[in-house]
Amino acid sequence: MDIPMRKKQILKYLHADMMKGCLSLTSRSCGKPTCSTCQKGGRHPIYLFGFSFEGKTKIVSISPKFCKDVQKLIDNWHRHKDLIEELTDINLQLTKKGLLKENDK
Ligand SMILES: [Zn+2]
Numbered sequence: 001m002d003i004p005m006r007k008k009q010i011l012k013y014l015h016a017d018m019m020k021g022c023l024s025l026t027s028r029s030c031g032k033p034t035c036s037t038c039q040k041g042g043r044h045p046i047y048l049f050g051f052s053f054e055g056k057t058k059i060v061s062i063s064p065k066f067c068k069d070v071q072k073l074i075d076n077w078h079r080h081k082d083l084i085e086e087l088t089d090i091n092l093q094l095t096k097k098g099l100l101k102e103n104d105k
Contacts, residue, residue: 003090010087018076021051023067 001009027043029035037044047062049070062070094100 003093007087007090007094010083010090013083014080014087016076016080017073018080019049019051019070019073020077021049021074023062023071023074024048024050 025045025047027045029038029043032038045064047064047067047070048059049062050057050059052058091100
């Protein structure tokens with residue numbers, strides 16, 4: 001594929017919603033004295049989302065019904081990162097050839 005074509009394709013992909021962080025599945029007790037699961041020594045699955053914000057690492061729990069959507073947004077971020085690396089390379093090549101134009105979309 002030629003460079004301007006690939007660049008157009010990447011710029012199209014970059015218009016995606018995303019989240020930067022990682023989702024992990026763990027388990028914990030809910031702490032309710034009436035919970036039969038915890039009374040039997042069981043634990044509840046819980047999804048945790050770890051991310052950094054304003055230089056601090058944070059972890060929040062994510063409702064299981066949203067974990068698939070969150071994972072999708074995280075995947076978008078990973079793809080986005082790779083695409084930006086490729087886009088940087090493409091723009092460098094265009095710069096060397098004297099073909100870089102900011103509004104070339
Ligand atoms: Zn419980």
